[in-house]
Amino acid sequence: MVVSTACGDFVTEKDVAEAQLVGELVDCYRLLPDAAIYLDGQLVPEEARQAALAALSVGTAPAAARVAAQPLEPEKLKEYGEVLAQLFDDLRKGYVQSTNDLHDVFRRYREMCLDNERRFADEVAQQRALTHKSLADVDLLRRSVTTTQLLNGFASEVRPRAIQEGGPTLTDYVAGLVRAVAGDKKK
Known part of the structure; x- marks a missing residue:
């Protein structure tokens, strides 16, 4: 059995025994009244669909199949509770650790950006100082040449x-x- 929406989007696919077919069809129509259901590659006829929907509305449709679960032993229940508590604790610790790691990564990235900006500013200041020194040297040379020409x-x-x-x-x-x-x- 393949179930899809009315517009053709795939929902689910499952193997159904012949004896459970009617119950499964009714369950699918109970959840998705406009679903397109295919059995062995063939679309369920509209008459069968209408009959299942009518049975659902009247209340004569078979109830959804439910498997009765056996009650758990107190030791098993306690064990399951401990496992769940450990699982949630591990999840919380993992979340806290990943958040701390993320903050650390962002902190290091910020420091790296600030360091790059600082190095760039130092390089610009050094270039400016060298330019001023070069201009002073050129001015001194020009004065020397002019003095020599005058002399x-x-x-x-x-x-x-x-x-x-x-x-x-x-x-x-x-x-x-x-x-x-x-x-x-x-x-």
Whole structure:
């Protein structure tokens, strides 16, 4: 016997003895009145379905098959209770342990992210310091080159006249400054 919903979704499949077939059909229709039930690959005829539903509504349908359970011995019942108590305790401990493990994983992940951010910030600060040092070195080099150019300009103007006239004049300094700044190529 195969049971599916009215729209064709599979519900269950089971082997049923010939003597229990009517009771099983009624039980299936009791739970799922619009179920599609197949017996040996054939859909149960609509007349049989309607008859089972009518018997259910009138109350003449056979009662659901129930197997009477034998009462448990007190020792077995106590043993089952202890096993269930141990099972629930183990489940609780497992839940607490997995929650603690999860918190530990998140804590370590947060620490790792903070450490990465800290290292990144340190690297940026180090790069900034190196950039400032490089700019200071470039500025110092530019000043040195400019000073050298000025001294060379003054030297080219001052030496010839200083030798001839006995010392540099204000005009010599101005001419050297102009030559250094303007970049006069006269040597």
